[in-house]
Amino acid sequence: xxxxxxxxxxxSGPNTETVNFHRTxxxxxxxxxxRMVAAGEWRDYGISSLRExxxxxxxxxxxxxxxxxxxxxxxxxxxQGMYSVVGTDGRILKRGQDLKSVLRVLxxxxxxxxx
Numbered sequence: 001x002x003x004x005x006x007x008x009x010x011x012s013g014p015n016t017e018t019v020n021f022h023r024t025x026x027x028x029x030x031x032x033x034x035r036m037v038a039a040g041e042w043r044d045y046g047i048s049s050l051r052e053x054x055x056x057x058x059x060x061x062x063x064x065x066x067x068x069x070x071x072x073x074x075x076x077x078x079x080q081g082m083y084s085v086v087g088t089d090g091r092i093l094k095r096g097q098d099l100k101s102v103l104r105v106l107x108x109x110x111x112x113x114x115x
Contacts, residue, residue, distance in 0.1 A: 018049040
């Protein structure tokens, strides 16, 4: 009888290879989304979980391009900040470590639209 050393395979599944938003991260995003929907600025959203980035996209209409994207990139956590808000044209409007402070750039647009 001979024994062989078995090396375990790395865990596989949808959550091991993708970046996702946590419940504590989705809370502030959905609060802002609700306020913007009530103001009539946004109408639809989409969430994508990719290998290196999780994206929350907001739309004015369903068939259009995203107005803004809230991105989470864990690889940038020690450099420029894990969270960023990206505009329609691809420009990064705000980037940082704290999600709530990054989302403030979109709250300013809510204050302008109410006036």
